[in-house]
Amino acid sequence: MQVRGIIFDFDGTIVSQEIDFKEIFLEIRKLLLFYKLKEPEKHLPILEYLDRVKRLNGKKAGKFLQHARNILLEREKEASKNAKPFEGVHQFLRQLKKEGFLIGIITRNSRIVVKNLLEEKEIPHDLLLAREDVKKVKPHPAHIGLMIREMKLRKDQVIVAGDHPMDVIAAKKLGVLSCGVLSSGKKAEEFFDVGADFVYRDITELAYFLGLSKLPDGKIEHQLLRYLLKKYCRHDRSVLAGPGIGIDAALIDTKRKILAIKTDPITLVSKDIGTYAVTINANDIVCAGAKPRWLVATAIFPSGTTFPIIEETFRDISGACQKQGISLVGGHTEISPCVSQILLCCSMIGEKMKNARQIKRVKPGDVLILVKQAGIEGASILAREHRQLAERFPDTVKKAINATKKPGISIVKEAMLAWKTVPVIRMHDPTEGGIAAGIAEMAECAGCGFIVEGKNISYYRPAKIFSDYLGINVSGLISSGCLLVLVPEKYSRKIINVYRKHKIPVSIIGYAIKEKKVLVKKNGILDELKFSATDEILKK
Numbered sequence: 001m002q003v004r005g006i007i008f009d010f011d012g013t014i015v016s017q018e019i020d021f022k023e024i025f026l027e028i029r030k031l032l033l034f035y036k037l038k039e040p041e042k043h044l045p046i047l048e049y050l051d052r053v054k055r056l057n058g059k060k061a062g063k064f065l066q067h068a069r070n071i072l073l074e075r076e077k078e079a080s081k082n083a084k085p086f087e088g089v090h091q092f093l094r095q096l097k098k099e100g101f102l103i104g105i106i107t108r109n110s111r112i113v114v115k116n117l118l119e120e121k122e123i124p125h126d127l128l129l130a131r132e133d134v135k136k137v138k139p140h141p142a143h144i145g146l147m148i149r150e151m152k153l154r155k156d157q158v159i160v161a162g163d164h165p166m167d168v169i170a171a172k173k174l175g176v177l178s179c180g181v182l183s184s185g186k187k188a189e190e191f192f193d194v195g196a197d198f199v200y201r202d203i204t205e206l207a208y209f210l211g212l213s214k215l216p217d218g219k220i221e222h223q224l225l226r227y228l229l230k231k232y233c234r235h236d237r238s239v240l241a242g243p244g245i246g247i248d249a250a251l252i253d254t255k256r257k258i259l260a261i262k263t264d265p266i267t268l269v270s271k272d273i274g275t276y277a278v279t280i281n282a283n284d285i286v287c288a289g290a291k292p293r294w295l296v297a298t299a300i301f302p303s304g305t306t307f308p309i310i311e312e313t314f315r316d317i318s319g320a321c322q323k324q325g326i327s328l329v330g331g332h333t334e335i336s337p338c339v340s341q342i343l344l345c346c347s348m349i350g351e352k353m354k355n356a357r358q359i360k361r362v363k364p365g366d367v368l369i370l371v372k373q374a375g376i377e378g379a380s381i382l383a384r385e386h387r388q389l390a391e392r393f394p395d396t397v398k399k400a401i402n403a404t405k406k407p408g409i410s411i412v413k414e415a416m417l418a419w420k421t422v423p424v425i426r427m428h429d430p431t432e433g434g435i436a437a438g439i440a441e442m443a444e445c446a447g448c449g450f451i452v453e454g455k456n457i458s459y460y461r462p463a464k465i466f467s468d469y470l471g472i473n474v475s476g477l478i479s480s481g482c483l484l485v486l487v488p489e490k491y492s493r494k495i496i497n498v499y500r501k502h503k504i505p506v507s508i509i510g511y512a513i514k515e516k517k518v519l520v521k522k523n524g525i526l527d528e529l530k531f532s533a534t535d536e537i538l539k540k
Contacts, residue, residue, distance in 0.1 A: 009162030014183035017083035139166035246445030248284035258352035260290030274316025290350035375463025376481030436531035453508035
């Protein structure tokens with residue numbers, strides 16, 4: 001971990017206090033009119049307003065500015081009487097100090113007020129920079145630049161966290177990592193729209209990024225994965241499509257042919273693990289508009305494994321490859337005490353389909369289609385892993401155990417039908433995190449938002465029955481076996497008819513919107529899509 005210093009905003013980030021800046025502004029503006037000074041033409045934050053008044057009026061503004069700053073200081077002092085640190089902040093900051101992180105605080109507020117609060121509330125910190133310490137305050141990056149120098153760190157060794165988009169804007173101007181926090185009521189998209197690297201509910205959740213809290217099992221959350229991909233994935237011009245959220249296979253142009261490359265581990269199942277591995281990787285390859293061709297498999301077995309189990313795994317992989325015309329061309333096999341069950345990680349390579357047409361630009365009104373049903377894979381895993389389901393729903397469990405084969409978790413046929421029939425904007429097969437995470441990933445990949453009709457999402461019936469019984473959210477249940485296809489509106493009816501002709505379940509579940517958020521309509525009410533990178537199966 002390179003980050004050694006955290007630069008926090010103060011008001012709204014570390015402490016909660018009610019400062020009515022609108023009321024203060026009106027009081028100062030009234031004072032300006034009393035002094036009969038020139039007024040800035042546009043509305044500005046108080047500090048910028050005072051700076052503009054000074055430039056407009058020169059020395060004439062001297063007494064007014066002194067009076068106005070006194071008003072601001074007195075109102076800040078009054079508000080500080082009721083200020084209190086957010087829940088968990090003391091413990092989190094003490095933990096940072098214990099682990100050797102430097103804690104800097106930057107604020108547009110007065111030094112004397114903030115310093116007194118830090119001492120009175122015993123808030124751990126190393127350095128404080130207030131508005132008196134720089135010529136220009138946030139969103140100008142002067143505060144951050146000076147703090148980095150005071151900390152004696154490099155830009156890549158710090159992260160800035162604050163409750164206002166201006167904190168992120170200031171950090172981005174210096175190329176510094178930034179984190180928006182929602183502790184004062186701002187919305188996540190307000191931070192992401194200005195380039196935030198992370199957004200958390202409050203500063204204590206930074207513990208995940210900083211390594212002070214353990215990550216939950218399953219996929220890592222999108223923003224952590226996005227950070228890793230942005231920082232560590234470098235490629236040359238031969239890479240037409242590199243890694244990204246909702247992009248599950250790379251496209252490589254070898255000048256002769258375009259290759260699609262994908263790797264994925266199988267960890268949630270042990271029975272039919274070879275079929276799972278081949279199918280999941282083939283699904284991602286075909287979603288990139290390519291035909292699966294070659295497979296490299298790494299199989300790690302737990303201590304005590306017998307040879308027949310290893311042979312069965314190879315037989316399973318080979319059989320799945322033969323069904324799809326895929327060549328198993330290499331890999332690695334070993335027995336290791338580092339795993340408690342079989343870990344199978346496969347890398348698949350495919351060739352770009354010649355006639356596959358992709359439209360890169362998404363437009364409002366483009367149609368989001370769900371092919372087959374959500375929850376097929378999840379239902380099969382639940383049926384295998386939860387004995388109480390067999391006792392309560394014996395017939396449904398028998399059906400669900402074989403769900404990986406019928407209706408099946410492969411969407412290769414369904415994806416190829418789309419590529420051969422119409423131009424496709426994006427295609428994605430939901431896996432961990434279920435249909436909800438799949439839709440969110442599709443939105444990020446396409447650079448748009450969606451309005452989704454919740455009632456149009458079709459769930460595999462055993463998945464719904466098991467989820468309701470176990471008290472889990474079926475929309476977050478691992479869902480290999482269904483396919484999301486985003487197509488221009490004018491082609492939607494054509495592809496729908498093709499799927500119906502082949503007797504494949506299909507439905508229009510949503511439409512693209514310009515605003516980068518996913519809204520779900522239920523009972524006529526729109527609400528933001530709730531999803532998690534951690535699959536529901538791992539919560540039981």
